[in-house]
Amino acid sequence: MSDITALAIDLGGSHAACAVVRESEILAQRSLPANGSEPLANLLPDLAKALRELLASSPIDHCSALVLGFCGIASARENRVLATNGKFKDATGLDLPGWCQREFGLPFLIENDARLALLGEHAFGAARGVQDAVMITLGSGIGGSALLDGRLLQSKHGLAGTIGGHIPVVLGGRRCSCGNFGCAEAEASTSFLSEIYRQQAGRSTGELSNRKAIGFAEVFQAADAGDKAAIATLEHCLQVWSALTVALIHAYDPEVVVFGGSVLKRAADILPRLQEYVGAHAWTPGRTVSLRAAALGPDAALLGAIPLIGSRL
Numbered sequence: 442m443s444d445i446t447a448l449a450i451d452l453g454g455s456h457a458a459c460a461v462v463r464e465s466e467i468l469a470q471r472s473l474p475a476n477g478s479e480p481l482a483n484l485l486p487d488l489a490k491a492l493r494e495l496l497a498s499s500p501i502d503h504c505s506a507l508v509l510g511f512c513g514i515a516s517a518r519e520n521r522v523l524a525t526n527g528k529f530k531d532a533t534g535l536d537l538p539g540w541c542q543r544e545f546g547l548p549f550l551i552e553n554d555a556r557l558a559l560l561g562e563h564a565f566g567a568a569r570g571v572q573d574a575v576m577i578t579l580g581s582g583i584g585g586s587a588l589l590d591g592r593l594l595q596s597k598h599g600l601a602g603t604i605g606g607h608i609p610v611v612l613g614g615r616r617c618s619c620g621n622f623g624c625a626e627a628e629a630s631t632s633f634l635s636e637i638y639r640q641q642a643g644r645s646t647g648e649l650s651n652r653k654a655i656g657f658a659e660v661f662q663a664a665d666a667g668d669k670a671a672i673a674t675l676e677h678c679l680q681v682w683s684a685l686t687v688a689l690i691h692a693y694d695p696e697v698v699v700f701g702g703s704v705l706k707r708a709a710d711i712l713p714r715l716q717e718y719v720g721a722h723a724w725t726p727g728r729t730v731s732l733r734a735a736a737l738g739p740d741a742a743l744l745g746a747i748p749l750i751g752s753r754l
């Protein structure tokens with residue numbers, strides 16, 4: 442892949458990371474504010490301008506393609522956005538390959554952002570050298586992707602491997618944003634953390650009970666200080682993540698499971714517990730699946746542009 446260079450965009454609901462990438466190296470990078478409640482069409486001129494400036498400051502004179510990692514359901518086969526979860530709703534109707542051709546004269550490739558991150562981790566990071574891998578991102582929601590026999594799992598409607606966070610892990614559990622009940626995301630993600638904390642606090646009041654929105658960093662901090670509701674909240678979340686990990690191991694038979702997302706700042710507190718549970722309860726005769734923290738952090742999806750191009754052009 443040493444000849445592949447890319448313009449890469451990792452588009453999320455609040456910011457867009459733009460970069461010029463060559464093999465495992467990000468040559469130039471810039472983050473732009475982005476508002477997912479507005480049309481993507483309004484953001485395209487800013488993205489094109491940023492990429493042109495980054496390209497001008499990079500020591501290369503040619504790019505292989507432009508790759509967009511999109512925060513919704515995208516089809517790499519059809520090279521378009523299939524559906525959004527409310528962010529950049531107009532994206533399903535945009536001719537993005539046409540925009541890319543007009544702006545840069547380059548081929549355009551699209552992939553879901555979590556899937557692109559796993560491609561990056563597989564080529565250059567924590568899943569390097571394995572054929573079968575699953576990635577789970579723990580943050581405001583629970584995202585995921587699956588790679589089998591060295592290739593991202595593909596399906597007609599684009600969902601295969603990506604909605605592991607919506608596997609139900611609690612019967613009779615909390616209603617999730619997807620409409621289902623007891624999804625891992627509804628039981629152990631930042632979006633639902635205030636509710637989970639208050640449920641664990643019960644009639645007693647925890648240190649964080651009156652806060653409208655809390656993050657895992659605060660819950661870990663409160664637990665470190667001895668707050669019982671925070672300790673119970675983390676215990677609940679660890680059990681949910683453990684059950685989810687076993688479910689995904691049983692679904693995809695990976696060699697490794699890579700964990701990314703903001704919650705993994707406390708990987709040293711989380712992964713040994715999950716590894717212990719997986720060792721005891723996942724049915725993988727004769728071996729134990731290795732659980733690893735993501736190695737590339739927020740750069741994973743940008744670096745995933747290189748293997749995506751390598752597999753498509």
Ligand SMILES: [Zn+2]
Binds near residue numbers: 606607621626627
């Ligand atoms: Zn759900």
